[in-house]
Amino acid sequence: MQDTDQKEKERQKKVNELIKKFYSKSNNLPYSNLNKQKKYAGWVSDFHLKYRQNNEKIFLDLKNKNDLFLLFILAIAWSRPGYWENAPYLISYIKYSKNDYKEYWINRTHIENEIENSKKNSRSITDYVYGIIPRKKINFRKDIFNSINVLANKWDEINSKLKECSENQNYIEFMQYLHNINGLGCGNKGIFIKIPLILRELRCQNIFSNIPGDICCVIDDRVSDACKKIGIEISARQESINYLEKSSKNIYNYFEDLYDIPLFAYNDIYNQDS
Numbered sequence: 001m002q003d004t005d006q007k008e009k010e011r012q013k014k015v016n017e018l019i020k021k022f023y024s025k026s027n028n029l030p031y032s033n034l035n036k037q038k039k040y041a042g043w044v045s046d047f048h049l050k051y052r053q054n055n056e057k058i059f060l061d062l063k064n065k066n067d068l069f070l071l072f073i074l075a076i077a078w079s080r081p082g083y084w085e086n087a088p089y090l091i092s093y094i095k096y097s098k099n100d101y102k103e104y105w106i107n108r109t110h111i112e113n114e115i116e117n118s119k120k121n122s123r124s125i126t127d128y129v130y131g132i133i134p135r136k137k138i139n140f141r142k143d144i145f146n147s148i149n150v151l152a153n154k155w156d157e158i159n160s161k162l163k164e165c166s167e168n169q170n171y172i173e174f175m176q177y178l179h180n181i182n183g184l185g186c187g188n189k190g191i192f193i194k195i196p197l198i199l200r201e202l203r204c205q206n207i208f209s210n211i212p213g214d215i216c217c218v219i220d221d222r223v224s225d226a227c228k229k230i231g232i233e234i235s236a237r238q239e240s241i242n243y244l245e246k247s248s249k250n251i252y253n254y255f256e257d258l259y260d261i262p263l264f265a266y267n268d269i270y271n272q273d274s
Helices: 002-028 065-078 086-096 102-106 108-116 118-127 143-167 171-179 195-204 221-230 241-258 266-273
Strands: 049-051 129-131
Touching: 002 221, 002 241, 002 266, 049 086, 065 086, 065 143, 065 195, 086 118, 086 129, 102 108, 102 143, 108 118, 108 143, 118 129, 143 171, 171 195, 171 241, 195 241, 221 266
Parallel strands: none
Antiparallel strands: 049 129
């Protein structure tokens, strides 16, 4: 029992140190997005990108139906392997191109055009968007556009299900529903790891007032690796919503409404110290 208590004290000490460093270095992290009360405002509240033509800040207002649609596209893009910078640049491209309406993405001709021109569009995005300096050249994966097509065709049903689950206060059911939509992830798979991201951003903007914070933490590879370094126990990955729920609750127990963000930032924070 004493060994367990000692390990928990050491774990909590590391958590407190990480949170302290996260606050001190938040201005240098392009995803920290802390408000004046030092609470997390959500990743999409500010992508730290601007359009060159007018210096307009790029963000998502989730009360806007098209921006809500883009939130799901963001989750789709982040469900693919690759650098995280690709996704906010993709959203910036879609907003700039005025192709943020679901009707555009239902049209297969438009989808084929986006696939054909994905390399050109990803290479040219920095000509009219600036801010975050990507670690690698921006790359829009071609398979993302087919998943956006699936999203567009299912969009009305997804919205209805989200509202129904909000009314029933059962967001686990929504997570399972979304995971079961084939094609939102790679190949014919559903999205999985990034589902809590959607709920987190909706909660941060108070779109639904009853989303529990403890199901809003994303346990991606960066977060999982940081958990291991700190000693936060996360069970072996399983393709089940129960795994997402348990992992998220465990992270939220330590970081509360900072969610997984300090863990996501772990390497960036400690690399700044070296």
